[in-house]
Amino acid sequence: xxxxxxxxxxxxxxxxxxxxxxxxxxxxxxxxxxxxxxxxxxxxxxxxxxxxxxxxxxxxxxxxxxxxxxxxxxxxxxxxxxxxxxxxxxxxxxxxxxxxxxxxxxxxxxxxxxxxxxxxxxxxxxxxxxxxxxxxxxxxxxxxxxxxxxxxxxxxxxxxxxxxxxxxxxxxxxxxxxxxxxxxxxxxxxxxxxxxxxxxxxxxxxxxxxxxxxxxxxxxxxxxxxxxxxxxxxxxxxxxxxxxxxxxxxxxxxxxxxxxxxxxxxxxxxxxxxxxxxxxxxxxxxxxxxxxxxxxxxxxxxxxxxxxxxxxxxxxxxxxxxxxxxxxxxxxxxxxxxxxxxxxxxxxxxxxxxxxxxxxxxxxxxxxxxxxxxxxxxxxxxxxxxxxxxxxxxxxxxxxxxxxxxxxxxxxxxxxxxxxxxxxxxxxxxxxxxxxxxxxxxxxxxxxxxxxxxxxxxxxxxxx
Amino acid sequence: xxxxxxxxxxxxxxxxxxxxxxxxxxxxxxxxxxxxxxxxxxxxxxxxxxxxxxxxxxxxxxxxxxxxxxxxxxxxxxxxxxxxxxxxxxxxxxxxxxxxxxxxxxxxxxxxxxxxxxxxxxxxxxxxxxxxxxxxxxxxxxxxxxxxxxxxxxxxxxxxxxxxxxxxxxxxxxxxxxxxxxxxxxxxxxxxxxxxxxxxxxxxxxxxxxxxxxxxxxxxxxxxxxxxxxxxxxxxxxxxxxxxxxxxxxxxxxxxxxxxxxxxxxxxxxxxxxxxxxxxxxxxxxxxxxxxxxxxxxxxxxxxxxxxxxxxxxxxxxxxxxxxxxxxxxxxxxxxxxxxxxxxxxxxxxxxxxxxxxxxxxxxxxxxxxxx
Numbered sequence: 001x002x003x004x005x006x007x008x009x010x011x012x013x014x015x016x017x018x019x020x021x022x023x024x025x026x027x028x029x030x031x032x033x034x035x036x037x038x039x040x041x042x043x044x045x046x047x048x049x050x051x052x053x054x055x056x057x058x059x060x061x062x063x064x065x066x067x068x069x070x071x072x073x074x075x076x077x078x079x080x081x082x083x084x085x086x087x088x089x090x091x092x093x094x095x096x097x098x099x100x101x102x103x104x105x106x107x108x109x110x111x112x113x114x115x116x117x118x119x120x121x122x123x124x125x126x127x128x129x130x131x132x133x134x135x136x137x138x139x140x141x142x143x144x145x146x147x148x149x150x151x152x153x154x155x156x157x158x159x160x161x162x163x164x165x166x167x168x169x170x171x172x173x174x175x176x177x178x179x180x181x182x183x184x185x186x187x188x189x190x191x192x193x194x195x196x197x198x199x200x201x202x203x204x205x206x207x208x209x210x211x212x213x214x215x216x217x218x219x220x221x222x223x224x225x226x227x228x229x230x231x232x233x234x235x236x237x238x239x240x241x242x243x244x245x246x247x248x249x250x251x252x253x254x255x256x257x258x259x260x261x262x263x264x265x266x267x268x269x270x271x272x273x274x275x276x277x278x279x280x281x282x283x284x285x286x287x288x289x290x291x292x293x294x295x296x297x298x299x300x301x302x303x304x305x306x307x308x309x310x311x312x313x314x315x316x317x318x319x320x321x322x323x324x325x326x327x328x329x330x331x332x333x334x335x336x337x338x339x340x341x342x343x344x345x346x347x348x349x350x351x352x353x354x355x356x357x358x359x360x361x362x363x364x365x366x367x368x369x370x371x372x373x374x375x376x377x378x379x380x381x382x383x384x385x386x387x388x389x390x391x392x393x394x395x396x397x398x399x400x401x402x403x404x405x406x407x408x409x410x411x412x413x414x415x416x417x418x419x420x421x422x423x424x425x426x427x428x429x430x431x432x433x434x435x436x437x438x439x440x441x442x443x444x445x446x447x448x449x450x451x452x453x454x455x456x457x458x459x460x461x462x463x464x
Numbered sequence: 465x466x467x468x469x470x471x472x473x474x475x476x477x478x479x480x481x482x483x484x485x486x487x488x489x490x491x492x493x494x495x496x497x498x499x500x501x502x503x504x505x506x507x508x509x510x511x512x513x514x515x516x517x518x519x520x521x522x523x524x525x526x527x528x529x530x531x532x533x534x535x536x537x538x539x540x541x542x543x544x545x546x547x548x549x550x551x552x553x554x555x556x557x558x559x560x561x562x563x564x565x566x567x568x569x570x571x572x573x574x575x576x577x578x579x580x581x582x583x584x585x586x587x588x589x590x591x592x593x594x595x596x597x598x599x600x601x602x603x604x605x606x607x608x609x610x611x612x613x614x615x616x617x618x619x620x621x622x623x624x625x626x627x628x629x630x631x632x633x634x635x636x637x638x639x640x641x642x643x644x645x646x647x648x649x650x651x652x653x654x655x656x657x658x659x660x661x662x663x664x665x666x667x668x669x670x671x672x673x674x675x676x677x678x679x680x681x682x683x684x685x686x687x688x689x690x691x692x693x694x695x696x697x698x699x700x701x702x703x704x705x706x707x708x709x710x711x712x713x714x715x716x717x718x719x720x721x722x723x724x725x726x727x728x729x730x731x732x733x734x735x736x737x738x739x740x741x742x743x744x745x746x747x748x749x750x751x752x753x754x755x756x757x758x759x760x761x762x763x764x765x766x767x768x769x770x771x772x773x774x775x776x777x778x779x780x781x782x783x784x785x786x787x788x789x790x791x792x793x794x795x796x797x798x799x800x801x802x803x804x805x806x807x808x809x810x811x812x813x814x815x816x817x818x819x820x821x822x823x824x825x826x827x828x829x830x831x832x833x834x835x836x
Contacts, residue, residue, distance in 0.1 A: 144795035148533060149788055175588045175757060179563045180788035186760050187792055198757040200594065203560035203585040213597055380563070384570035412533045412786060416567035419529030420574050
């Protein structure tokens with residue numbers, strides 16, 4: 001890498017860093033000093049979110065050229081969006097709805113409602129600061145929640161039990177992705193004492209009967225929201241949101257196509273963090289479409305110039321299950337240590353069709369399909385084939401060398417498939433690493449413990 | 465007090481099961497109360513609630529597939545099945561009741577590939593739309609059973625099976641009502657054995673047993689001396705030894721709100737001209753499992769009402785370890801009972817009976833608390 005490129009990369013970091021801080025500082029300026037002081041006092045987790053620019057350091061560390069640009073662009077998308085979401089702490093709170101991450105917000109946006117994703121803090125905080133949700137996990141466990149429950153619902157319940165949740169007026173949730181997540185919402189409802197609507201996703205959802213049933217559930221949800229909130233359904237607005245989402249999805253498909261190249265032009269956070277944020281938190285936002293368009297341009301540019309995201313790419317892998325929230329730097333380390341490239345993860349990979357916006361019914365069916373086959377949901381519901389078929393399809397489609405399972409100790413649903421998975425991988429000759437760890441709590445398995453598992457796999461299985 | 469030899473509660477389900485199979489009855493295994501027993505009770509078919517009562521040792525083989533963080537009921541069943549101890553079951557009917565049961569279905573199919581293995585898609589709600597959905601699911605199951613076992617699953621036969629089921633439930637309810645009086649005429653352990661037989665034998669086998677018990681009841685007295693009356697709230701309890709261990713400490717179990725108990729399992733199924741809708745509504749609306757999203761208040765009310773009706777002094781809530789839905793529910797049930805000033809003990813347990821010493825210590829301390 002040339003000296004000028006290094007200077008350019010460094011400049012990119014500083015420009016992005018300044019831009020992000022400018023966005024962060026906007027929020028207290030909008031709210032004023034008194035309101036900001038009150039907010040920080042009421043919601044101590046704001047201190048952790050104020051460190052969101054750390055994310056830039058994490059995702060650009062060791063990355064060069066277009067790969068670095070792509071990752072920085074993802075953070076530049078997240079930071080201003082997050083600050084606007086935080087405006088909901090004090091503005092239009094009569095329209096503020098708490099929604100589960102498995103219930104994407106397109107319909108709420110179309111109804112003119114404000115959203116607060118319950119799991120947002122539990123997902124974002126450990127990414128920014130590894131130890132930041134331990135306090136909330138402990139609060140939930142001390143209240144009697146079993147320690148073996150998934151740490152994401154535990155941290156979400158901990159925040160609710162601490163009364164550090166914004167002043168939401170209604171709750172939307174579902175029976176996805178797992179029993180623990182579903183069960184946690186009864187406790188959340190009891191603590192907040194506000195109305196709640198729960199969507200019922202069928203066990204087997206790859207059929208018309210299930211799509212019809214769930215589309216009707218969405219209709220009932222809309223009717224319920226119109227009774228319990230000031231929101232009114234604007235079908236034209238929903239169509240616009242869904243069409244914008246379709247555009248973003250089209251760019252994403254183009255991006256994935258470029259990932260099939262060896263070496264991959266982009267990798268890791270540019271692929272999964274962009275999806276995680278844009279499709280789950282801000283779908284229908286034109287700036288999301290712009291981001292994906294930019295990622296495609298960067299990827300194509302690298303393809304044309306035959307530049308690898310990871311210099312000396314040696315191994316390509318998929319990460320199954322949610323990314324390691326408290327240790328997302330694992331893959332920048334693995335890139336440098338082993339030339340190991342994270343091509344895609346199971347949360348990002350959705351073989352969902354575009355939403356047909358020609359009628360209200362077709363739009364709702366499209367959204368129904370997306371929710372039922374959403375990240376994690378489609379693998380933890382339905383028969384085991386749902387889990388394995390996608391995994392082995394991805395392995396072939398992206399020309400991978402191995403499969404990594406993020407074996408989150410709280411995810412019993414997927415742990416109960418590990419035995420079958422081992423045997424299937426052995427038969428197919430696919431190297432498999434199941435990383436034992438906890439999604440949000442580094443006290444269960446430390447970063448060093450995770451690195452040791454990866455080192456042993458590379459030494460013993462890959463002979464490196 | 466009756467001797468052990470003429471105690472009609474001392475049923476021997478194992479030998480009766482062998483007799484049933486020798487008589488060409490066909491056992492269909494099920495693992496969750498969301499499976500309609502009545503529908504498995506047509507012709508020579510009969511529902512068998514799958515248990516691993518004879519399992520000795522651990523679950524080493526099942527742990528390889530299911531991991532050690534899966535519910536021990538699920539692991540025990542897979543272990544028992546892989547050890548060929550459940551080979552007499554001619555067909556398996558699962559309900560997508562919880563994450564762990566669904567993965568048992570996957571692992572059983574992968575490892576043993578039973579000739580008949582069906583999973584029901586059970587909604588998490590109990591309203592009309594959910595009942596209609598579930599009713600169609602039952603139609604699909606009925607057709608599959610009819611095809612595989614060459615059994616005539618017509619509406620008349622199914623309605624007859626519901627009537628027969630209801631008749632047994634009514635007889636059991638009559639007996640269960642004696643638990644409300646003080647002192648009851650039998651122990652919780654004895655009643656548990658009766659319920660275990662009910663869920664694992666053909667319905668026609670139960671009729672004479674229940675008649676004998678009803679005849680014998682006036683001459684009976686409670687077989688144990690007790691200091692307090694307890695209610696057990698849990699999921700699946702198969703081993704009567706667990707109840708017996710509690711009662712040996714001087715606490716009589718008078719109410720059993722668990723999947724293999726009487727409450728609310730003895731509720732009568734409605735009968736109209738659409739038996740599929742009847743079964744679907746019965747299962748979804750009487751269901752007390754915390755996997756249901758819209759029946760939380762009803763579940764609490766059921767527990768509270770049972771405490772009142774059965775004159776319960778204290779409640780033991782005993783979730784199986786690693787069950788997420790019961791784990792979160794337990795916390796809330798405890799808060800609810802405390803608000804009502806009803807003493808409660810949380811006893812996390814494994815499916816197979818173990819740790820008797822620890823159980824005794826906890827129960828003795830709870831009894832002391834109740835006696836104060």
